[in-house]
Amino acid sequence: MNFERSKTESKANINSKLEKALRYLALVGALSGAAREVQAGGGGFESTVAELYGRKAVDALKQKAPKEHYKESDPELPIFVDSIPTEEGEFDKEEFLKILDYLPRDWFDGEVRAITFKDEYYVQSEKNTVEKKTFAVWKGDNREIALYRPIKNNSRVELLRTLIHEGGAHAEDWVSSKNLSFQERLELIVLTETYSRHPDAIGPGASYDNDAPYHRLREYPAFTLEVFFFGEREISPVALQYVRDYFAIANPEYDPDAARTTIRRIVGLEKIHREVAYQFDNKTKTWRPPQKK
Amino acid sequence: METTTKKVIYHTTVGNDRIYSTKITTVLPRHELESRIQEILQEAPHDDPRRKQILERLSSLNDMQLQRLLEELST
Numbered sequence: 001m002n003f004e005r006s007k008t009e010s011k012a013n014i015n016s017k018l019e020k021a022l023r024y025l026a027l028v029g030a031l032s033g034a035a036r037e038v039q040a041g042g043g044g045f046e047s048t049v050a051e052l053y054g055r056k057a058v059d060a061l062k063q064k065a066p067k068e069h070y071k072e073s074d075p076e077l078p079i080f081v082d083s084i085p086t087e088e089g090e091f092d093k094e095e096f097l098k099i100l101d102y103l104p105r106d107w108f109d110g111e112v113r114a115i116t117f118k119d120e121y122y123v124q125s126e127k128n129t130v131e132k133k134t135f136a137v138w139k140g141d142n143r144e145i146a147l148y149r150p151i152k153n154n155s156r157v158e159l160l161r162t163l164i165h166e167g168g169a170h171a172e173d174w175v176s177s178k179n180l181s182f183q184e185r186l187e188l189i190v191l192t193e194t195y196s197r198h199p200d201a202i203g204p205g206a207s208y209d210n211d212a213p214y215h216r217l218r219e220y221p222a223f224t225l226e227v228f229f230f231g232e233r234e235i236s237p238v239a240l241q242y243v244r245d246y247f248a249i250a251n252p253e254y255d256p257d258a259a260r261t262t263i264r265r266i267v268g269l270e271k272i273h274r275e276v277a278y279q280f281d282n283k284t285k286t287w288r289p290p291q292k293k
Numbered sequence: 294m295e296t297t298t299k300k301v302i303y304h305t306t307v308g309n310d311r312i313y314s315t316k317i318t319t320v321l322p323r324h325e326l327e328s329r330i331q332e333i334l335q336e337a338p339h340d341d342p343r344r345k346q347i348l349e350r351l352s353s354l355n356d357m358q359l360q361r362l363l364e365e366l367s368t
Contacts, residue, residue: 010336014336016302016331016366017333017367017368018337018341018343018344018347018366018368019346020365020366021362021365021366022343022346022347023365024361024362024365025347025350025362026344028350028354028358029350194358195357197361197364198357198360198361237316240354241357263315266304266341
């Protein structure tokens with residue numbers, strides 16, 4: 001009896017593994033060819049995305065881009081509506097505008113209309129649930145980064161991380177961007193799905209919800225990019241590679257490594273000058289620096 | 294088992310202090326990833342078409358994608 005039950009469980013187990021593996025392969029496969037069918041209304045892949053991430057992910061993928069009217073009507077740079085307090089005093093907006101020169105042009109230009117601050121806690125729902133940990137929200141409908149009270153207890157660097165997270169990553173991600181094509185959105189989904197479950201996916205000092213797939217696809221790039229630019233410690237080699245691959249899709253002309261060095265110098269943050277990948281030589285059992293090409 | 298180990302040395306400056314830190318990651322080589330995937334697929338009935346579908350796709354995946362596929366099949 002027990003043997004039969006364990007046989008059935010084992011069969012169900014391998015069935016579930018095969019289904020999960022095939023769903024992932026459907027995503028990867030869509031990059032080469034099937035994407036065109038999906039865009040034209042093809043069925044199989046669309047239902048896979050809906051199953052994995054929900055209907056809103058399909059809608060985000062299929063939205064028409066670019067929406068030029070946003071570019072025409074928006075100011076070039078986001079407007080700081082209020083003064084923003086940090087533990088070092090008022091946030092230096094000029095410094096932020098200087099940093100913008102080293103970020104991809106379409107991260108804030110036309111994507112973010114305003115950066116606002118309210119000296120109160122963020123109220124998440126009609127039930128008046130106060131989420132004291134949340135101090136920044138990307139409001140897609142208004143194209144606004146809204147900052148809330150806990151930011152007062154945070155440093156200037158923490159605020160910059162927040163602006164990168166909300167402005168660079170969320171305002172310009174595969175859901176919110178007005179610039180990315182269907183193919184680019186799809187490539188970002190597959191890239192993020194591939195990297196975000198890796199055990200070494202991110203460096204210290206950041207976390208994200210690993211369980212909700214749609215949430216993970218949106219939060220992983222946001223957390224990784226903020227750590228990449230403003231993390232106080234190093235990020236993992238896997239996350240570094242993710243960032244380089246991310247920009248290769250979303251902003252191929254952008255050099256993230258050079259930009260990071262400059263930005264970190266501007267804010268006087270501790271600087272990671274270089275990363276040297278040493279390879280372990282199995283013959284000599286020693287570490288050796290990378291070979292010059 | 295053969296693994297490719299990558300040691301990344303970070304050279305960090307905080308004020309006048311220079312700090313070195315290391316992080317070591319272990320990445321399974323491609324043939325090991327493929328072999329583990331094949332091993333798990335052995336659990337499926339040999340006439341299951343999904344097994345063949347997955348096997349046929351392995352060569353078109355990059356190393357990160359193979360690692361991700363292995364995770365799907367392991368959990």
